[in-house]
Amino acid sequence: MSAEAPIPDAALLGMHQNMVRIRKFEEKVADLVTSGEIITPCHLYIGQEAVATGVCASLRVDDYVFSTHRSHGHYLSKGGDGKRLMAELYCRANGCSRGKGGSMHITSPDIGLPGSSAIVAGTIPIAVGSALSFSIQKRDSVSVSFFGDGAVDEGVFYESLNFSALKRLPVIFICENNLYSTHMPISDCISDTQIYKKAEPFNMPGLRVDGNDAIEVFRAARWAVERARAGEGPALIECMTYRWRGHVGPNYDIDKGLRSEDELKYWMSRCPIKFLEETLIERGVLSLSDKRQVYEKIEEEVEDAVAFAKGGPFPEERDLSKDVFKM
Amino acid sequence: MRVISYSKAINETLHQMMERDDRVFLIGQGVTSPWYVGATTSDLLQRFGTQRVIDTPVSECAITGASVGAALAGMRPILVHPRMDFIYYAMDQIANHAANWHYMFGGQLSVPMTIWGIINRGGEQAAQHSQALQAIFGHLPGLKVVMPSTPYDAKGLLVSSIEDDNPVVYIDDRWLYEIMGDVPEELYTVPIGKGALRRRGRDVTVVATSYMAQEAIKAAGILEEDDISAEVIDLRSIKPIDEDLIFDSVRKTRRLVVADGGWKTYGVAAEISAKIGESGLFNRLKAPITRVCLPDVPAPASLALEQIYYKNAMDIVDGVKMTIGGDYV
Numbered sequence: 040m041s042a043e044a045p046i047p048d049a050a051l052l053g054m055h056q057n058m059v060r061i062r063k064f065e066e067k068v069a070d071l072v073t074s075g076e077i078i079t080p081c082h083l084y085i086g087q088e089a090v091a092t093g094v095c096a097s098l099r100v101d102d103y104v105f106s107t108h109r110s111h112g113h114y115l116s117k118g119g120d121g122k123r124l125m126a127e128l129y130c131r132a133n134g135c136s137r138g139k140g141g142s143m144h145i146t147s148p149d150i151g152l153p154g155s156s157a158i159v160a161g162t163i164p165i166a167v168g169s170a171l172s173f174s175i176q177k178r179d180s181v182s183v184s185f186f187g188d189g190a191v192d193e194g195v196f197y198e199s200l201n202f203s204a205l206k207r208l209p210v211i212f213i214c215e216n217n218l219y220s221t222h223m224p225i226s227d228c229i230s231d232t233q234i235y236k237k238a239e240p241f242n243m244p245g246l247r248v249d250g251n252d253a254i255e256v257f258r259a260a261r262w263a264v265e266r267a268r269a270g271e272g273p274a275l276i277e278c279m280t281y282r283w284r285g286h287v288g289p290n291y292d293i294d295k296g297l298r299s300e301d302e303l304k305y306w307m308s309r310c311p312i313k314f315l316e317e318t319l320i321e322r323g324v325l326s327l328s329d330k331r332q333v334y335e336k337i338e339e340e341v342e343d344a345v346a347f348a349k350g351g352p353f354p355e356e357r358d359l360s361k362d363v364f365k366m
Numbered sequence: 367m368r369v370i371s372y373s374k375a376i377n378e379t380l381h382q383m384m385e386r387d388d389r390v391f392l393i394g395q396g397v398t399s400p401w402y403v404g405a406t407t408s409d410l411l412q413r414f415g416t417q418r419v420i421d422t423p424v425s426e427c428a429i430t431g432a433s434v435g436a437a438l439a440g441m442r443p444i445l446v447h448p449r450m451d452f453i454y455y456a457m458d459q460i461a462n463h464a465a466n467w468h469y470m471f472g473g474q475l476s477v478p479m480t481i482w483g484i485i486n487r488g489g490e491q492a493a494q495h496s497q498a499l500q501a502i503f504g505h506l507p508g509l510k511v512v513m514p515s516t517p518y519d520a521k522g523l524l525v526s527s528i529e530d531d532n533p534v535v536y537i538d539d540r541w542l543y544e545i546m547g548d549v550p551e552e553l554y555t556v557p558i559g560k561g562a563l564r565r566r567g568r569d570v571t572v573v574a575t576s577y578m579a580q581e582a583i584k585a586a587g588i589l590e591e592d593d594i595s596a597e598v599i600d601l602r603s604i605k606p607i608d609e610d611l612i613f614d615s616v617r618k619t620r621r622l623v624v625a626d627g628g629w630k631t632y633g634v635a636a637e638i639s640a641k642i643g644e645s646g647l648f649n650r651l652k653a654p655i656t657r658v659c660l661p662d663v664p665a666p667a668s669l670a671l672e673q674i675y676y677k678n679a680m681d682i683v684d685g686v687k688m689t690i691g692g693d694y695v
């Protein structure tokens with residue numbers, strides 16, 4: 040299938056719902072952090088929804104994705120249960136990591152999310168390794184590594200590109216370039232900020248897409264996934280996007296002089312959800328009443344998730360030393 | 367004397383040392399950030415500029431190696447890792463390079479650098495944002511390791527670390543940053559390798575590190591109400607260890623509790639216990655040694671578990687009572 044092949048309406052509507060789901064979930068989390076109900080440090084995905092959505096829409100359930108500290112969008116997009124995610128943010132025993140991991144360490148092994156790491160670039164080589172395993176097992180699954188522009192600062196990023204290209208492994212590197220790494224703008228961190236070009240010296244295709252355009256992300260991901268499944272090796276896709284909130288927590292980080300209000304406003308005007316909605320309405324795929332229903336259904340879902348989380352038990356004292364090893 | 371906070375003491379020292387010595391510079395993640403390293407680096411950038419206050423990409427290994435190189439070429443880098451957990455990426459440069467350089471070349475070259483690692487735990491941050499790695503560094507020949515627990519020592523030990531001709535791992539804890547204490551305005555040193563007797567006592571010696579030294583002082587106050595007189599030693603230097611101070615105290619009290627914020631297994635408290643075990647004091651102990659440390663478990667996220675995981679004054683009180691009236695198997 041070429042990158043231009045048509046995308047079924049159902050897939051487009053699924054992507055729309057997924058993006059709304061992430062947005063509403065994250066807005067709720069922001070409120071709960073503000074009110075002090077959620078303590079675990081949350082790195083919100085608001086503004087970046089199109090990336091995880093477009094990428095995961097190109098995957099099967101047996102494909103793996105590995106995530107970072109900014110993990111909620113990846114989890115929901117891969118099909119993780121929002122209830123168990125919310126419960127993990129409440130650090131309850133019914134959370135997806137049973138209250139041991141918190142926001143930065145979430146997992147849903149059944150749907151192909153073996154984990155997320157708060158160590159920058161920590162999961163890049165791990166994604167490579169799972170692709171190695173698929174290739175040894177002669178499975179046609181692929182592995183996706185999500186990481187930020189900050190991870191490109193780490194040596195292990197380059198080592199991983201090289202090894203995966205050398206062995207033609209079925210791994211797709213998705214760099215979410217949101218222009219910042221904590222308090223630092225990307226130009227203070229990377230000498231050549233065209234991250235997609237870092238693939239070339241490893242004989243790997245690298246491309247840059249508009250990370251706020253779910254359809255464009257999906258097309259690029261579908262292309263890379265098909266190549267990888269066919270044994271043609273890895274690819275690097277740089278998705279240009281922006282996080283609306285600050286590095287961590289619900290604030291916007293403009294008061295601290297780290298970025299300008301104009302910049303934030305510009306990116307908010309390029310809202311990935313609004314963008315897809317306009318396209319779908321224009322094409323007659325989504326009606327206004329459908330759209331309203333989507334929002335209503337998802338808002339209900341989010342409330343259910345909060346209720347599930349709050350109703351969950353706290354881990355007990357005996358859980359502390361449980362699970363250090365597999366018994 | 368003047369009372370300032372622990373983090374202010376660090377900030378002041380950085381200002382004064384960079385002012386006094388052109389070879390000193392600060393490098394690492396967050397040194398220009400308003401929150402990353404608390405207020406410890408306030409106004410340094412404005413004063414010394416981007417040549418000497420270098421905020422870095424997320425490249426722990428390369429930046430640590432670059433600091434080793436800068437030290438070999440005549441500078442005195444202060445390299446900050448805003449969380450100890452991120453130091454693992456830099457371990458090769460620290461363990462294989464910085465620590466070995468002097469010995470490996472027969473004493474001809476040394477690496478005068480300060481590796482400043484911050485412990486930043488709690489708040490449901492979980493296993494990768496919580497670690498206290500003093501034991502790992504203490505294990506490596508060629509490194510000195512210090513852990514100040516008061517504003518006074520935060521300043522004096524930072525000066526000593528910078529002035530030392532060897533790599534010194536300077537470890538502080540964000541839980542100490544708001545603690546207030548007397549700090550002279552002028553520069554002074556606290557010698558590396560010397561502990562501090564914080565409180566005299568008869569019945570038991572409590573040797574403690576960093577934040578646990580503060581908790582040990584609280585514990586001694588609580589124990590006093592039960593007529594238990596605890597002597598508190600703040601270790602201050604993990605390596606070299608002030609053996610004499612510990613031995614003299616244990617010779618007198620004949621009981622030992624060691625409190626350290628790292629993991630118990632193979633940890634700092636294990637080393638101190640072994641030193642007593644190897645010494646003539648072993649036979650003179652009235653009770654087995656008690657260690658108050660983290661269990662052999664990664665840090666959990668849930669606050670409900672954090673509350674039992676991290677140790678405090680009450681755990682030290684319990685540890686002391688164990689050595690005094692406990693039933694041992």
Ligand SMILES: Cc1ncc(C[n+]2csc(CCOP(=O)(O)OP(=O)(O)O)c2C)c(N)n1
Nearest residue numbers: 109157158159187188189190219220221452
């Ligand atoms: C090894 C390591 N160093 C430093 C940090 C602190 N840290 C957390 S997130 C982050 C920046 C991440 O930026 P980026 O990769 O662009 O992801 P974003 O937060 O923008 O999504 C840093 C430096 C860390 N978690 N791990």
Ligand SMILES: [Mg+2]
Nearest residue numbers: 187188217219
């Ligand atoms: Mg970023």
